[in-house]
Amino acid sequence: MSAEAADPGPGIDPRRIAEIIVETGSGGRRGSGYLISSGSVLTAAHVVADATRTVVRCCADRPGEWSAPAAVTWAHEDTDLAVLTVVPPAGGLPVTDPARFGRIADDRHGVVGVHAVGFPLWKRRHRDGAYFRELHQADGTVAALSNLRTGTLEMTVKPADADPDPATSPWAGMSGAAVWAGGTIIGVVAEHHRPEGPRRLTAVRLDYALRRLGAAVRAELARLLGLADPEDLPLALPGDSGDEEPAAVRVVGVPVAYGIELFKNRTRERDEIARHLSDPTIRMVTVIGRRGIGKSALAAKVMDLLDRGEWPGPTPGPQPSGLVNLSTRTSGISLERLYFGCAQLLGSEREAHLRTVWAADGTTQDRLDALLAAMGDRLIVILMDNLEDLLHDDCTIADEELAVFLDWLFRAPRAPLRLLVTSQEPVRLAPELRRFAAHVELSEGLMPAEAAALLRELDRDGSLGIAGLSDDELLHAAVRVHGVPRALELLVGVLADETELLPSLRDVLEDFTRRENVVADLAQDRYKQLDEPARAVLGVLAALRAPAAPSAVEEILHGLDPDLPASPVLTSLVRAHLVSLDRASRTVALHPLDADIACARMPWHGPLGRQAVEREIASWYARQARPQGTWRTLEDIEPHRRRFDHLVRAGDHDAAARVLCDISEWLVWHGSVLAAVKMHHDVDGHIGDERVRLAHTVAYGHARLSAGPMRQAAELFAEAVTLAESLGDRPALQNALFGLGDAHRQLGDLAATVASLARATELARELGDTEREVHALLSASLAHSYLGDGERALTCADQLGARAEASGDPLTTARAGNARTIALLTLGRWRETADAGAETARAYRAAGSQEAIAYALNARGIALLALDDAAQAASVLEEARHEASCMENPRAEGVCLFNLAWAFWCDDRLEECATTADRASTALEIAGATQAAAARSLAAAARACPDDPRSAAESLTRGAAALDGNAEVIAPAWLADHARRLAG
Structure with missing residues (x-):
């Protein structure tokens, strides 16, 4: 197995623990450190102070041990932190994952479990005529409120077993060791004060040290550590001493409750599901069967048992710490819903951390890795109901982010997640992933005895004459409808409504069971017998596509017809088993089968038609919406997204596009790029108002700039340019021209880039929009560089530099540096390019922007290659x-x-x-x-x-x-x- 494959993941990797061997003019010393990236070691500044030669040794006494000279890249005496640069020899450890850094809370009492590994003096040993330091793992705790004045960590550890030199601390040599809480580094061991006793070590507190540094010095250290925001380190996870009581099972999302109160045995299938859920190699269990067969009821029963702390099978299995309920028919199924559903189960601090990760707009892999780290060993079971709605015709996952999630889940060496899926069709997986999935076939209805028992239970009071029928008659009825649970419910519903005609169960069966699709046909005939008020109530519930409070349903119906008796009609539909009532959440909902049929049977026009209903629901969501200034999380804009969906279903694409344009940029910048793209796709080509179409086209273009493909982004911006010119909308024209230039630049069409950006720059100047002018000028400079005209590119860079100096804006300064770096690269001025690239990366980080750090570092790497420094170039290019x-x-x-x-x-x-x-x-x-x-x-x-x-x-x-x-x-x-x- 390769070193990379053996990476243990977040937390201390023993292969990256470093022994620091220092020579000075007055002798030598030892210290400890940690390889935080492929070429950087974190240690204490006093360990390398006055060093004439420094050597880093890793994997001591292990296969693959190596040593290499190191240079002090950054050191700060006051904070006692230092970063060394080292080039591992060929065959050395290929570090692929940078270390993670965090902090502990300092605003509340707490005891945090911590770990540090280093080479203390008391572990000095003698063997084969030579002395060496043995590795020591110091496990202990940190009291959160200790040492706040000095901004250090007070570590309580097991005392040293020996004190070999009374003039020197037995912990000498431990200095520089990284202090870990969970999977993150929160500090560095710095001192041992003998008066405090042998059990106390003092460590630099990383978050406090960063605050004490000046802006430029802090930005440089943040770059070396790979910190996106040095002023807001995430809370270390887990943030406690490890003696936390196991959390009770918690539930997120609306439980799938269709038929659960009347659920019948399905013992064999339940046992099979339980067996798969307890198997650590199985990540997804799919219950497969046709519509109405009872898949959701079976899954709901399993989740209900888990919620009550009961294992659904005969042999007890691992109890989950949380449950997440997702359904395409209610909340929807997406990576966003899944991610935040899990986050809500992990406590407020972890949830806040995960929201920060999501909003940082990192990769899907970054988000999932953060979720995995936050979960620790907690087992979470996620129900994904009616997944067939998200499958292509070939049964592959249609949702791109969800497909990435499944691939990640199946390939992860450790993933405390189990998926319980219901679908009419099995999900098609890559051959190498199929061993991680299991299927439970629900091809048959209830067994005849179970179906007969359900029929009796549906007529508890005997008013329908079912309870008095013989077992043979009930078994006959159950067999005729194939034991399909939903069909049995609807049969009883027909008898309940036709009290005047007093049909027998046999009469009803003769009318319905000859048809090919029993469930659909029963539901359709049942629907035909409803009066207009009942159909109106079903229409609203069907259009809502989610459980709703009765008061919300009544408010929507009042907007459609103030005289409609919503409350009594809703009550009668609940009694007739057409509408389900969840008393715990006080919501009503329509079975998915009935919702499909109700929508199909609704007329489009009319006061109670489909269009009017969708519009009224959209208006209701508009009244629930929060103003933009209060948006903090994706849940805050959920009413806007629901309103958009209903306007689209109503055919009001102009109104839907207006709603979308209000939230599109916010979605893109908060990590939900693909959601914005899908919404734009839904209205694209359907907008009548040209100004609305212009705003949509520009916003769609910018979403495609982030999500791709780039060719489509260029086409959208070109369309927007033409439309803006015809409407005389100069701000929109400038925005579209800039986007067009940016798209052409990324496509490599440099002549078109220069032309578009020149117009965008001129327009921004005329409009007095300095920020847009600066951004366009940067893109113009880059375009000249790509055309090989380094001198013109340098002229644009100098213009940007003058604007940066005049404004003092950090981002403008970074952009000027970016333009200058690429221009110098084009001109082949290698040493200047290398220096400018490093400075530009620092400037972007100081400005809090990732805009072009990769490009600046890439230019620096190429320049270092031209200067024949391949090893340093490799380190820089890996960072890029x-x-x-x-x-x-x-x-x-x-x-x-x-x-x-x-x-x-x-x-x-x-x-x-x-x-x-x-x-x-x-x-x-x-x-x-x-x-x-x-x-x-x-x-x-x-x-x-x-x-x-x-x-x-x-x-x-x-x-x-x-x-x-x-x-x-x-x-x-x-x-x-x-x-x-x-x-x-």
């Missing part, structure tokens, strides 16, 4: 790739990976070159970038070399031919030169 991944920009990630692969080639790390080039090819193909072929050629060259230098040379020659000279990619000549050396 990580930043691009956080941006969810496949082209940027692909470019960084390609350049990183070349750095590995230059550093004779051929295996890493090949695998990285493969990754680059995949990312560039997704982005539709032309460099994908060059990446494939580089991978082939790395695999051929050194055994077949001629083949390697041919592959490099092909790679050089596939490059177009873009300044942000290594030069074709570099590949060609290496090809000549191999061929010669």
Whole structure:
């Protein structure tokens, strides 16, 4: 198994614990540290103070042990923190995941479990004529309110077993060890004060140290640590001492309760579900069966038993700490719903942390990793009801984010999540993932005896004559409707309504059971017999598509017809088993089958028609909506999204688009890009008002800029430009031109980029919109660089620099640096490029923006390659790739990976070159970038070399031919030169 494959995940990785060996003019000393990324070690500043030579050793006395010289990159005496740069030798640990940092709460009493691993003096040993330090794991606690004045952590640990030198602390050498709480680093061991006794260690508190630093110094340390927001570290998870009482089962979401109160045995299927849920290798259990067969009732029964602390099978299994109920017919099923449903089960601090992660607009993988870390060992069972609504015709998942979630869940080595799914069709999974899923077939209705018992139970008072029938008669009725639970309920409903005609159960069966789809036909005939008020109530419930309070239903109906007796009609529908009542939540709902039929039978026009109902529901949601200034979470805009859905169903696409334009940008910037794209797609091509269409087209273009494909973004902005010009809307025209230029730039159409951005810059200046002018000027400079005109690009950069100096705006300063870095790269001024790239990345981080950190670091990496510093270039380019991944920009990630692969080639790390080039090819193909072929050629060259230098040379020659000279990619000549050396 490779070192990477063996990565234990969040928390202390023993292979990354570092021993720091320091030489000074007056002797030597030892300390501890932790490899926080592929080339950086965190330690205490006093450990490396006055060092003339520093060596880092990792994996001590383990397979793969290595040592390498280190340089002090950053040190601060007051905070006693330092970061060292080290280049692991070939074959050293390939660190892929940067360490995570956090804090503990300081506003309440608490005792937090912590850990630190280092090399203290009292663990000095003698063997084979030499002394060495043995590793020691110090487990202890931190009292949250101790040492607040000094901003340090008071660690209480087991005392040292020896005191070998009375003049020196037995804990000497432990300094620099990372202090962990859960899976995050919260500090660094700094001191041992002998008067405090042998059980107390003092550690630097990372969050306090960051606050004490000046802005520029803090930004540099944050960059080295990989912190997005150094002023708001997340709370360490778990944030307690480990003696927390297990939480009671909690439930999030509306329980699927159709038929649960009348649920009959299904013992075999329940046992089968329980067996799969208790199997740690099974991540998803799907109950499969046709509509109305009782899938939801069976799943609801299992969830109800789990909620009550009972295991649904004969052998007890692991009790979940929480349950999440999702359904396409109520709340909807999406990654967003699933993520926040789980978050609500984890407590307010973890929920707040996860909301921050979601809003940070990282990758889906980042969000899921954060969720997994927050869950710890908690088992959560998630019900996903009626999943067939989210399947393509070939039964693959249609929702892209949900498909990513399932792939992640199945591949994760540890995932305390179990999915209980109901679907009319099995989900089609990749062959390698099918072993993680199990199916429970519900192809038959209830067994005849169970169905007969259900019929008796539906006539408890005997008023319908069912209770008095013989077992044979009831069994006959059950068999005729195939034991389908919903059909049995509807049969009884017909008898309950036709009291004047007094039909027998046999009469009803003769009228209905000859039809092909028993459940649908029964429901349709049942619907035909309802009067207009009852149909109106069913219509509202069907259109709502979610459980609702009776008062909400009555308010909506009052808006449609003030004289309609909503309350008594609703009561009668509940009694006739057409509407279900959940007394716990005090909501009413329509069975999904009945909702489908009611919607299909509703007329479109008329005071109680489908369009009027959808419009009235949209108006009701408008009254529930919160003003924009109060939005903090995605739940805050839920009424707006519901209102949008109902306006679309009403055919009011102009009104729906207006609602969408109010929330689209907010959705994009808070991580729900794909949700915004889908909503825009729903109204696209249906908008009549040209000004509404203009606003929609611009907003849709910006959503596509984030989600792709880029070609569609360009088409949308081009359409918006034409429309804005015809309407004379100059602000919208400027916005559209800028978006068009940005899209062309990412597509590589540089001439069109320059033309669009020049117009956008001029318009912004005329409108007095400084921010838009600055952004357009940046894009114009970059476009000149990509056209190879570095001097004009540098002129634009200088103009940006002048504006930054005049305004003092941090983001403008960063953008000016970005333009200057790429211009210098185009001109081949390598040392200036390397310095400018580092400064630009720092400036963007100081401004709190990820806008172009990846591009700045990528430019610095290329410059370092040109300066023959391949090892340092690899470290910088790996950091650039990580930043691009956080941006969810496949082209940027692909470019960084390609350049990183070349750095590995230059550093004779051929295996890493090949695998990285493969990754680059995949990312560039997704982005539709032309460099994908060059990446494939580089991978082939790395695999051929050194055994077949001629083949390697041919592959490099092909790679050089596939490059177009873009300044942000290594030069074709570099590949060609290496090809000549191999061929010669």
